[in-house]
Amino acid sequence: MKIAVVQxxxxxxxxxxxxxxxNVGMEGEIFRWNKPxxxxxxxxxxxxxxxxxxxxxxxxxxxxxxEPVIKTLIEEAENGKPIIGICNxxxxxxxxxxxxxxxxxxxxLAQNVMVSRGKIVRRGYYCDWINLRHDSSSKRCSGSFIIxxxxxxxxxxxHGEGNLVTSTPGLLERLNEENQIVFxxxxxxxxxxxxxxxxxxxxxxxxxxxxxxxxxxxxxxxHPERAFFSWQLPPGDTSKYIGxxxxxxxxxxxxxxxxxxxx
Amino acid sequence: MRIxxxxxxxxxxxxxxxxKNTLTRRLGFQNQISDVKKERLYIIEVDSGDPAELAKxxxxxxxxxxxxxxxxxxxxxxxxxxxVPIKVNLHIEDGEAISTQNRLHNRLGYRNIRDVKRATIWKxxxxxxxxxxxxxxxxESLLINPHKDSYEILSM
Numbered sequence: 001m002k003i004a005v006v007q008x009x010x011x012x013x014x015x016x017x018x019x020x021x022x023n024v025g026m027e028g029e030i031f032r033w034n035k036p037x038x039x040x041x042x043x044x045x046x047x048x049x050x051x052x053x054x055x056x057x058x059x060x061x062x063x064x065x066x067e068p069v070i071k072t073l074i075e076e077a078e079n080g081k082p083i084i085g086i087c088n089x090x091x092x093x094x095x096x097x098x099x100x101x102x103x104x105x106x107x108x109l110a111q112n113v114m115v116s117r118g119k120i121v122r123r124g125y126y127c128d129w130i131n132l133r134h135d136s137s138s139k140r141c142s143g144s145f146i147i148x149x150x151x152x153x154x155x156x157x158x159h160g161e162g163n164l165v166t167s168t169p170g171l172l173e174r175l176n177e178e179n180q181i182v183f184x185x186x187x188x189x190x191x192x193x194x195x196x197x198x199x200x201x202x203x204x205x206x207x208x209x210x211x212x213x214x215x216x217x218x219x220x221x222x223h224p225e226r227a228f229f230s231w232q233l234p235p236g237d238t239s240k241y242i243g244x245x246x247x248x249x250x251x252x253x254x255x256x257x258x259x260x261x262x263x
Numbered sequence: 264m265r266i267x268x269x270x271x272x273x274x275x276x277x278x279x280x281x282x283k284n285t286l287t288r289r290l291g292f293q294n295q296i297s298d299v300k301k302e303r304l305y306i307i308e309v310d311s312g313d314p315a316e317l318a319k320x321x322x323x324x325x326x327x328x329x330x331x332x333x334x335x336x337x338x339x340x341x342x343x344x345x346x347v348p349i350k351v352n353l354h355i356e357d358g359e360a361i362s363t364q365n366r367l368h369n370r371l372g373y374r375n376i377r378d379v380k381r382a383t384i385w386k387x388x389x390x391x392x393x394x395x396x397x398x399x400x401x402x403e404s405l406l407i408n409p410h411k412d413s414y415e416i417l418s419m
Contacts, residue, residue: 054281055277055278055281057277057278057281057282058278058281058282058405058406059408059412062405062408063281063285066285066289066290066405067289068289095408105408105409105410106410107410108408108409108410108411108412110353110355110410110411111353111358111359113356113358120356120358120361123358123359123361123362124358165355165410165411166410167409167410168410
């Protein structure tokens, strides 16, 4: 089982992502954006890591989404191979139309707007530890294949454009009905609160991650590779995570299990 | 009264260069496009004062003259010949424009400011006769995400 972590100019989480993937037992390598794209067919799954591809020029993910390597990833995804886009990777998946999976650009990850008590209190880049709730069923999606519905995960975010918006009529209803909203920001008790600091970037319905209708593609703003080992977690009660594992490990374990089951 | 301030880089604009590369190398516009440039546009509504003096004062806050140049105009926004100007702005709330307005109005004391809007002007140097159609294709394929941005082709 071999995965590729696709690196663009400006990616900055590719090495951590590869370490995490290898740690759960997958083989893998960093795949530069300008390598022959057809070589992607040798891999069983793909990560689009976080960072600032092309310095977020025009808008985050817009330039990387036009690269030939993305066209090939679309073909590989059509064959059922899993793709997980983290942060900037999620932005690239949205800009390429791979998510929400209609084949069109049906959403945008706009600039963060933090609202509290009805007022804008912050804007722009923000990094913090947040709580996530898994709102889909297990086995619905490659990146949360082994995670039960309702499970809470603590992970860091670090982005300026994570505010998921859409002007496509009926799209959010459809995503809810089809179980495509995989992760939502929540408070420490797992409850919704659609304001900052729980909804950390103003995202519609506190959405932090979505999958495509087939479930093989997941995009998420939080960084599981930065919460992979328990020593990466902020000070506090980490006893609920067994041994040296952090909650981010579940995302990588999920990808591995998804590939095993699909085989 | 409306004050327009157009700001552009004196140093090479890497973002405009990347857009040109993407259009010509990735999106098939190599025979239609000869160059791409970019400006930042502020549209500032004021209800009193000398517009020329105000524009100069606003520019001190909004323009870094070590790397940027600017031009101001009042009431009318016009562009030079030779390119198609596309104005792209957010149709969702523009936090930077609000911050700019707050900074000028609240912190710097320009109480005569009523509104500040911000946009990007993409200057497309198009070789094709069908300039409007090419400009529309380029804008919709790369320069905007319709779920947050809107655009206007300003003059032909």
